[in-house]
Amino acid sequence: MTNGVAELENTDTIFIIGSNTATAHPLVATRIFRALEKGAKLVVADPRKNQIAEFADLYLQHKPGSDVTLLNGMMKVILDQGLQDQAFIDANTEEFDGFKALIDGVDLDACAAATGLTVDGIEQAAALYAKAGTASIVYCMGITQHTNGVDNVKSLANLSMVTGNIGRESTGVNPLRGQNNVQGACDMGGLPNVLTGYQPVTLGAASKKFADAWGVDELPTQIGLTIPEMLSGIEEEKVHALWVMGENPVVSDPDADHVVKALEKVDLLIVQDIFLTPTARLADVVLPGCSFAEKDGTFVNTERRITRVRKAVEPVGESKADWEIIRDVSNAFGFEMAYDSPEEIFTEIAELTPSYGGVSYGRLEGDGIQWPCPTPEHPGTPFLHKDGRFTRGKGLFHAIEYKGPAEVVDAEYPLWMTTGRVYAHYHTGTMTRNSVALDREIPEGFLEIHPEDAAAIGVCDGHRVRLASRRGEIETRVSITERVEKGVVFMPFHFEEANVNKLTNPSFDPIAKIPELKVCAVAVEKI
Amino acid sequence: MIETIKQHVAGLLTEKKIAGFLGLIEKNGHVAPHLFKDGESLAGFTLGDRKTAGDARYPLNKTLVTLSRAYPEETFGVLVRGCDERGLYGLFRLNQLTEDRVIPVGFSCPAELSEACECRKPYPDSLVAGEKTESSQLKKVAEMDGKDLARRFDFWTAQFVKCVKCYGCRDVCPMCFCKECSLECEDLVAKGDLPVEVPVFHLTRAMHMADRCVDCGLCDEACPSDIPLRLLYKKTAQIMDTDYGFTSGLNKNERSPLSQMGPAK
Amino acid sequence: MEYKTTLTTCTYCGCGCNFYLETLDGKLTNTIPCKTSPVNEGKLCIKGWNVHQFVQNDRRLKKPLLRKGGELVEVEWEEALAYTADRLKAVTAEKGGDAVGFLASAKVTNEENYLLQKFARAAIGTNNVDHCARL
Numbered sequence: 001m002t003n004g005v006a007e008l009e010n011t012d013t014i015f016i017i018g019s020n021t022a023t024a025h026p027l028v029a030t031r032i033f034r035a036l037e038k039g040a041k042l043v044v045a046d047p048r049k050n051q052i053a054e055f056a057d058l059y060l061q062h063k064p065g066s067d068v069t070l071l072n073g074m075m076k077v078i079l080d081q082g083l084q085d086q087a088f089i090d091a092n093t094e095e096f097d098g099f100k101a102l103i104d105g106v107d108l109d110a111c112a113a114a115t116g117l118t119v120d121g122i123e124q125a126a127a128l129y130a131k132a133g134t135a136s137i138v139y140c141m142g143i144t145q146h147t148n149g150v151d152n153v154k155s156l157a158n159l160s161m162v163t164g165n166i167g168r169e170s171t172g173v174n175p176l177r178g179q180n181n182v183q184g185a186c187d188m189g190g191l192p193n194v195l196t197g198y199q200p201v202t203l204g205a206a207s208k209k210f211a212d213a214w215g216v217d218e219l220p221t222q223i224g225l226t227i228p229e230m231l232s233g234i235e236e237e238k239v240h241a242l243w244v245m246g247e248n249p250v251v252s253d254p255d256a257d258h259v260v261k262a263l264e265k266v267d268l269l270i271v272q273d274i275f276l277t278p279t280a281r282l283a284d285v286v287l288p289g290c291s292f293a294e295k296d297g298t299f300v301n302t303e304r305r306i307t308r309v310r311k312a313v314e315p316v317g318e319s320k321a322d323w324e325i326i327r328d329v330s331n332a333f334g335f336e337m338a339y340d341s342p343e344e345i346f347t348e349i350a351e352l353t354p355s356y357g358g359v360s361y362g363r364l365e366g367d368g369i370q371w372p373c374p375t376p377e378h379p380g381t382p383f384l385h386k387d388g389r390f391t392r393g394k395g396l397f398h399a400i401e402y403k404g405p406a407e408v409v410d411a412e413y414p415l416w417m418t419t420g421r422v423y424a425h426y427h428t429g430t431m432t433r434n435s436v437a438l439d440r441e442i443p444e445g446f447l448e449i450h451p452e453d454a455a456a457i458g459v460c461d462g463h464r465v466r467l468a469s470r471r472g473e474i475e476t477r478v479s480i481t482e483r484v485e486k487g488v489v490f491m492p493f494h495f496e497e498a499n500v501n502k503l504t505n506p507s508f509d510p511i512a513k514i515p516e517l518k519v520c521a522v523a524v525e526k527i
Numbered sequence: 528m529i530e531t532i533k534q535h536v537a538g539l540l541t542e543k544k545i546a547g548f549l550g551l552i553e554k555n556g557h558v559a560p561h562l563f564k565d566g567e568s569l570a571g572f573t574l575g576d577r578k579t580a581g582d583a584r585y586p587l588n589k590t591l592v593t594l595s596r597a598y599p600e601e602t603f604g605v606l607v608r609g610c611d612e613r614g615l616y617g618l619f620r621l622n623q624l625t626e627d628r629v630i631p632v633g634f635s636c637p638a639e640l641s642e643a644c645e646c647r648k649p650y651p652d653s654l655v656a657g658e659k660t661e662s663s664q665l666k667k668v669a670e671m672d673g674k675d676l677a678r679r680f681d682f683w684t685a686q687f688v689k690c691v692k693c694y695g696c697r698d699v700c701p702m703c704f705c706k707e708c709s710l711e712c713e714d715l716v717a718k719g720d721l722p723v724e725v726p727v728f729h730l731t732r733a734m735h736m737a738d739r740c741v742d743c744g745l746c747d748e749a750c751p752s753d754i755p756l757r758l759l760y761k762k763t764a765q766i767m768d769t770d771y772g773f774t775s776g777l778n779k780n781e782r783s784p785l786s787q788m789g790p791a792k
Numbered sequence: 793m794e795y796k797t798t799l800t801t802c803t804y805c806g807c808g809c810n811f812y813l814e815t816l817d818g819k820l821t822n823t824i825p826c827k828t829s830p831v832n833e834g835k836l837c838i839k840g841w842n843v844h845q846f847v848q849n850d851r852r853l854k855k856p857l858l859r860k861g862g863e864l865v866e867v868e869w870e871e872a873l874a875y876t877a878d879r880l881k882a883v884t885a886e887k888g889g890d891a892v893g894f895l896a897s898a899k900v901t902n903e904e905n906y907l908l909q910k911f912a913r914a915a916i917g918t919n920n921v922d923h924c925a926r927l
């Protein structure tokens with residue numbers, strides 16, 4: 001997030017797009033409810049009318065995958081009506097002209113048709129956002145899990161820059177991180193192209209610094225493979241071993257049958273987890289890690305706040321903290337690691353990572369620290385890009401043209417399907433479904449379907465249906481609701497026995513390599 | 528005030544009158560519930576006032592119930608404010624704690640807190656430190672009662688629909704201890720995704736708290752959606768008071784009219 | 793009688809709520825939100841309130857498992873570690889470091905993600921490190 005969560009409370013207009021906030025990030029919803037109490041305006045755009053949409057001053061139920069069109073339409077209105085912050089644009093951004101040329105060519109009636117909205121709705125959204133003193137954008141996986149996910153994000157950046165809603169308190173473009181330590185996993189270099197703190201692997205100086213610190217002659221400087229590329233690498237016999245730590249790609253990744261095939265094929269599959277997940281069941285060796293309650297360490301939340309994880313109980317059975325497992329394997333492999341505690345590891349991280357340079361376990365007592373925090377005296381950074389100072393110098397406008405989703409509905413697969421979370425479960429359900437209270441709350445998966453579509457296939461609430469896409473089929477129970485529009489169905493992805501990712505489309509965004517989990521075409525029939 | 532309490536607790540511990548004292552401690556830059564087992568360890572002891580009075584209160588009675596179930600023969604000391612002690616009386620009455628196994632160590636709340644809470648009894652009977660402060664009037668309930676029914680209905684509906692069904696109001700409540708909770712009973716409250724069933728979920732809880740709630744306000748503070756639950760339960764308590772002459776935990780040994788047969792008092 | 797409260801950070805969503813895990817004699821008994829945390833101010837969602845329940849669940853893996861004759865069977869750590877290291881050595885020697893892929897995790901700590909990518913880059917010599925940020 002560019003800004004802190006608490007700042008949302010003082011925002012004049014909050015624009016939520018592709019985030020089921022009250023369900024997936026309830027404690028962010030808290031701040032939004034408070035802002036509403038103080039008179040803020042709320043605009044929600046989402047193909048599914050989720051709980052937070054109930055509170056919207058303006059709710060836009062746009063078609064799945066039509067985000068860029070909606071955003072371009074809003075920016076067209078802003079430029080046509082002169083609602084932009086020209087002073088901000090002139091002082092802090094680049095490439096505005098090219099962007100403006102594209103937007104000038106946008107036709108509002110066409111936008112309305114493509115999104116399934118009215119011109120009036122798009123105009124109102126633009127006015128609510130652009131006329132506010134401070135406006136914040138909040139988004140989540142509904143924006144990123146598309147073949148054009150990066151375009152979606154860039155469009156949101158355009159929207160914030162065109163109105164000068166960035167670099168000030170209570171503004172910004174705020175992605176809500178889906179999982180607790182996604183931010184940390186990225187910060188720590190859990191990516192094929194960067195080392196810690198986003199230092200590129202291709203940059204000689206960074207590479208040299210790490211090589212020296214780690215006591216090796218050199219480090220690889222070629223960008224590595226992403227998950228989808230590793231999976232296809234297995235099929236092409238380029239990848240022969242895979243070490244999976246605390247992930248469950250069989251349930252979380254699109255086109256599950258294809259993932260299973262790859263994992264069955266790989267010569268060596270090492271899985272480190274706390275439960276015998278569907279992924280672990282395919283492994284050659286399973287290393288029992290332990291949960292957050294059984295070890296020390298740190299997490300980073302969605303607002304870049306680093307806080308401590310502390311050991312409360314001894315590890316179950318002979319399970320070990322994941323850092324101990326990696327250390328022990330590394331030592332057995334012949335690469336020496338001599339750490340006795342996570343704190344020692346953290347000290348090494350801080351030495352090698354400028355944005356973490358001033359952080360130590362001692363300083364994390366109390367409220368934690370929001371990075372960047374380069375020196376021990378630095379107080380941390382609640383919001384990024386202060387006063388229009390972007391990381392890359394000036395904010396860059398991107399002219400983004402609308403590209404439709406990779407897969408569209410047809411006579412055989414006539415319904416749009418989108419996926420998401422329910423409030424009582426988390427991700428692949430590995431932890432939540434092993435919790436008595438949460439399992440009791442929502443014990444099984446379901447498919448949300450509009451009453452008219454349900455009537456068309458002759459099912460009532462609770463009936464079982466077979467759901468098929470071009471990749472596979474599953475069975476589940478229907479829940480009839482007007483939360484979804486006619487022609488759109490929704491399904492949560494936490495349930496391995498009704499694994500919705502057998503259906504989803506693995507086509508991914510060419511840059512971010514995020515699969516299009518949010519849109520695919522399906523057919524539903526009564527069993 | 529805090530020194531008086533520390534001395535008192537140190538005395539109880541050294542004389543072995545209690546196996547441990549359940550209070551609050553300053554650690555990791557925050558305030559945490561803690562079981563003090565000897566006099567020397569009282570260094571970090573705190574009353575739970577951080578930035579403002581009473582802003583770091585915890586459901587110590589709830590932990591006390593857990594401790595007593597595991598160690599039924601032991602006697603524990605526990606830090607109490609007025610509401611907490613009312614809670615203890617209620618838990619004695621409901622057979623969740625045994626009176627002669629609990630030694631309350633009480634202190635009174637400052638006037639500002641008493642007023643903010645609109646508290647009936649801002650001081651415990653077992654007062655070890657502080658003065659008896661005045662009880663306050665139920666202004667917010669009166670204010671709400673002043674609105675017509677339609678506006679009250681709209682107000683509460685708008686509040687309830689914010690609920691994210693965390694069950695925090697129940698989980699934090701020192702007076703909630705049922706093994707089977709009616710909020711999870713599918714015949715009463717529909718299961719499924721959010722929003723929660725309005726107003727059944729919240730009114731079911733209000734009904735269940737009618738003769739239990741001791742107005743500690745912890746549920747209100749735990750609600751992620753800032754639903755004014757305390758106001759709702761205050762109203763319920765007011766009805767119990769005017770119609771049945773009963774206030775939960777106000778007096779020791781008082782029985783609930785809801786668990787008695789026969790005509791009301 | 794050992795009663796303890798441990799301040800920690802939620803393992804579920806990116807809000808990163810802070811709470812105390814309550815333990816009595818080594819068993820997790822409860823979760824209590826931290827009132828003074830700037831993140832969650834004494835509040836949690838349903839997942840947070842019940843987070844202590846999965847930790848000591850019976851289905852947890854208690855020993856390493858190794859595939860022998862097609863089945864995963866329990867083995868001692870020594871055997872599992874030696875197997876893992878030896879097979880990794882064989883793959884890297886035969887096919888090079890880029891024949892190995894690593895999935896880091898949004899569920900483990902920073903320190904652990906750091907170590908895994910360090911092992912991948914420094915010991916194996918590959919940048920094939922990714923995690924499911926995208927999911």
Ligand code: SF4
Nearest residue numbers: 700740741743744746
């Ligand atoms: S105020 Fe809330 S937490 Fe306190 S006793 Fe009443 S219902 Fe329970």
Ligand code: SF4
Nearest residue numbers: 690691693694696750
């Ligand atoms: S604490 Fe608030 S949000 Fe949570 S269940 Fe109770 S009323 Fe609902």
Ligand code: SF4
Nearest residue numbers: 802804805809837840
């Ligand atoms: S308690 Fe709920 S809102 Fe808070 S971090 Fe955990 S999952 Fe997220």
